[in-house]
Amino acid sequence: MAKIVECIPNFSExxxxxxIEGLVSTAKSVAGVTLLDYSxxxxxxxxxxxxxxxxxxxxxxxxxxxxYACENIDMTKHEGEHPRMGATDVLPFVPIKDITTxxxxxxxxxxxERINKELDIPIFLYEExxxxxxxxxxxxxxxxxxxxxxEKLLEEDWEPDYGERKVHPSAGVTAVGARMPLVAFxxxxxTDNLEIANKIAKIIRGSGGGxxxxxxxxxMLEDRQIAQVSMNMVNFEKCxxxxxxxxxxxEAKRYGVRVIGSEIIGxxxxxxxxxxxxxxxxxxxxDYGKQVLENHLLG
Amino acid sequence: MAKIVECIPNFSExxxxxxIEGLVSTAKSVAGVTLLDYSxxxxxxxxxxxxxxxxxxxxxxxxxxxxYACENIDMTKHEGEHPRMGATDVLPFVPIKDITTxxxxxxxxxxxERINKELDIPIFLYEExxxxxxxxxxxxxxxxxxxxxxEKLLEEDWEPDYGERKVHPSAGVTAVGARMPLVAFxxxxxTDNLEIANKIAKIIRGSGGGxxxxxxxxxMLEDRQIAQVSMNMVNFEKCxxxxxxxxxxxEAKRYGVRVIGSEIIGxxxxxxxxxxxxxxxxxxxxDYGKQVLENHLLG
Numbered sequence: 001m002a003k004i005v006e007c008i009p010n011f012s013e014x015x016x017x018x019x020i021e022g023l024v025s026t027a028k029s030v031a032g033v034t035l036l037d038y039s040x041x042x043x044x045x046x047x048x049x050x051x052x053x054x055x056x057x058x059x060x061x062x063x064x065x066x067x068y069a070c071e072n073i074d075m076t077k078h079e080g081e082h083p084r085m086g087a088t089d090v091l092p093f094v095p096i097k098d099i100t101t102x103x104x105x106x107x108x109x110x111x112x113e114r115i116n117k118e119l120d121i122p123i124f125l126y127e128e129x130x131x132x133x134x135x136x137x138x139x140x141x142x143x144x145x146x147x148x149x150x151e152k153l154l155e156e157d158w159e160p161d162y163g164e165r166k167v168h169p170s171a172g173v174t175a176v177g178a179r180m181p182l183v184a185f186x187x188x189x190x191t192d193n194l195e196i197a198n199k200i201a202k203i204i205r206g207s208g209g210g211x212x213x214x215x216x217x218x219x220m221l222e223d224r225q226i227a228q229v230s231m232n233m234v235n236f237e238k239c240x241x242x243x244x245x246x247x248x249x250x251e252a253k254r255y256g257v258r259v260i261g262s263e264i265i266g267x268x269x270x271x272x273x274x275x276x277x278x279x280x281x282x283x284x285x286x287d288y289g290k291q292v293l294e295n296h297l298l299g
Numbered sequence: 300m301a302k303i304v305e306c307i308p309n310f311s312e313x314x315x316x317x318x319i320e321g322l323v324s325t326a327k328s329v330a331g332v333t334l335l336d337y338s339x340x341x342x343x344x345x346x347x348x349x350x351x352x353x354x355x356x357x358x359x360x361x362x363x364x365x366x367y368a369c370e371n372i373d374m375t376k377h378e379g380e381h382p383r384m385g386a387t388d389v390l391p392f393v394p395i396k397d398i399t400t401x402x403x404x405x406x407x408x409x410x411x412e413r414i415n416k417e418l419d420i421p422i423f424l425y426e427e428x429x430x431x432x433x434x435x436x437x438x439x440x441x442x443x444x445x446x447x448x449x450e451k452l453l454e455e456d457w458e459p460d461y462g463e464r465k466v467h468p469s470a471g472v473t474a475v476g477a478r479m480p481l482v483a484f485x486x487x488x489x490t491d492n493l494e495i496a497n498k499i500a501k502i503i504r505g506s507g508g509g510x511x512x513x514x515x516x517x518x519m520l521e522d523r524q525i526a527q528v529s530m531n532m533v534n535f536e537k538c539x540x541x542x543x544x545x546x547x548x549x550e551a552k553r554y555g556v557r558v559i560g561s562e563i564i565g566x567x568x569x570x571x572x573x574x575x576x577x578x579x580x581x582x583x584x585x586d587y588g589k590q591v592l593e594n595h596l597l598g
Contacts, residue, residue: 004596034596036595052592096592097596188583241576245580261583262581262583263584264582266590267591268592269591270591270592270593273573274576277579280541280575280576280579281540281575283562291563291567292567292568293335293568294395294569294593296335
C-alpha cells in the first residue's frame, strides 16, 4: 500500500502570472504527485496549492516548489493583505491514506532539514510537528511578519528549529509541519438573525469553551437571507461532523430555530463522512481500513 | 482515471485444495488485478472469489479463471448442497469506480462471448445484462441444475445467449452478468422475539411489497439473545441504507421494540456510507466524485 500524503503550500505570490505558472509546472514535474487544485488571490497576493502523492514523491515536489519560490519570489518587494513571513509561507503535510500523523511529522522534519540545508531558509516547525507548545499556532510564529523576522529571530524564544537566527534575505522564513485534514462544514439555520448563528458559533468552537477541534463563526447568506454557522473541523477523528451538527441542532432550539441543511465546502476525506454514517446507523465494530472497498484499490 | 470493476466468480469446487490453489494462482497471474478475498465451503463444495481491477485486466483474469475451472472441474462428478449448473457457476461484474453499470454490461457480454468462442461453454446473461426479464433472476436460470441443463437448453425459452443448445460435457453452463455492489446490512433489535424481526423483514423487502432493492430475513443471534433484520441491499443508490434503517426503527416501535445497533458485513463501497452521512447531515449539493478526496487519488 502506498502511503498517501497531501501537501498544501502557501506561496507569497498571487499576481505575477509567470511565477504562478512556474509553480504549476514545478508541481506537475514530479511523478507520483497529482496537483488537485490551486488558487491565487490578488488582494492577498498569495497562492494556495493542493497536492497529493506518495510519501516520497510529495517530499520531492514540496522541496522543488520551495526552491522555485525561493528563486522567484522576493519578499522585500511583497505587498498583500494576508499576513506572511516567507516566499513559501507555510508548508503543511496531511496524512491521507495508510499513514499516521506521526509519520507526517517525520516527513515535515525531513523536508524542513533539506530546505534549510540546501536553500538556507530558517524553518519553524508548527502544528503537530512543533518543538514546543508555543510554536503550535502558526499565527504566533508569523507575528511580526517578514519585516519583523530579522529582529524576532534574535529573541530568546525564537531560535528557528532549523538554521541560524538569520532571515533569508529574499525568501524570509517558512513554517513547516504536519496537521490533520480540514473539513469545511457549514450548518444553515432557518433564521435571518445573524446574532443567533454567532452565539451558537461561540458556544461550539474550542476558543469559546466548546469543541477543541472546531473553529466556528456566524455568517449571513445574503442571497438566501439565512444565517449559517460556518466551521473548520480541524481534526474530524477527534471531533466528528455529527457531533457539531447535533450540538448546533439542540442549541438552536433555545431560540426556536431549526437546522435546515448543511454544506461541505471543497474536499473532504471519505472517512470524515463514513464516521458520520457509522454514528447514525449505530454500526457495531466497523473497520474502516478493511471494510471500505476502495481502501483495497490503491496500489 | 482507471475504470475499476469488481468480479465475484463462483466455482463449483470447495474441497479439492489443489484445484482451489490453482484458481488462486490464476487469480494472481494478471497484472492490474487484486484478489481481495476467497472462501471455500466444503458442504456447498463451492468457492467464491472477489477480485478488483481495471476494466481490461478484470476481463482477462475472469476469462483465465473460467478456463482453469473448465479444465479442472468435472461437473459430472460434482456433489454439494448449493444449487449449481457449471464449473464456473456464475460470473458477475460490478462497477466500482468511474464506470457505469451499462459499461459493466458491455464487459460481461465481451467476456461471455469469448468464453463461448474459446471454451464452448453456453452462456446465459443475467441481472442487468439479461436479454429478457425472465433471465434477470439467477435462480430461474439455474433451475434444473447441471443435471437438468441438457434438457432445459432444448426448451423454447432457454436458448443460451451465447452458444448452441448443448451443455459443455464437463463444465456445464455459466451465467455471466453485471450487477450493482451488494451491501450486507443487519439491524439489531432489543428483543429476543424472532417473530418481530421476521415481520419487519417481510414488510421491508421487495418481495413483500417493501423496498424493491432490499432483500431481508429475520435472524436470531443466539449468543446475544437478540433478533436481527438481516438484509442484502442490492442497489444502494436506489435504496440507501438509511432508508431501511429508519423504516425498521418506526416499524419496530409498533411492538415497543427499539433498534440497538447495526452491522455491515464484509466490504461496502464508500459511497454507500457517504450517502448515509449526506442524508443525516442534510448536506446540500454534495458532489461525491469531486468532493471526496480519495476519488482524486486513483490513477
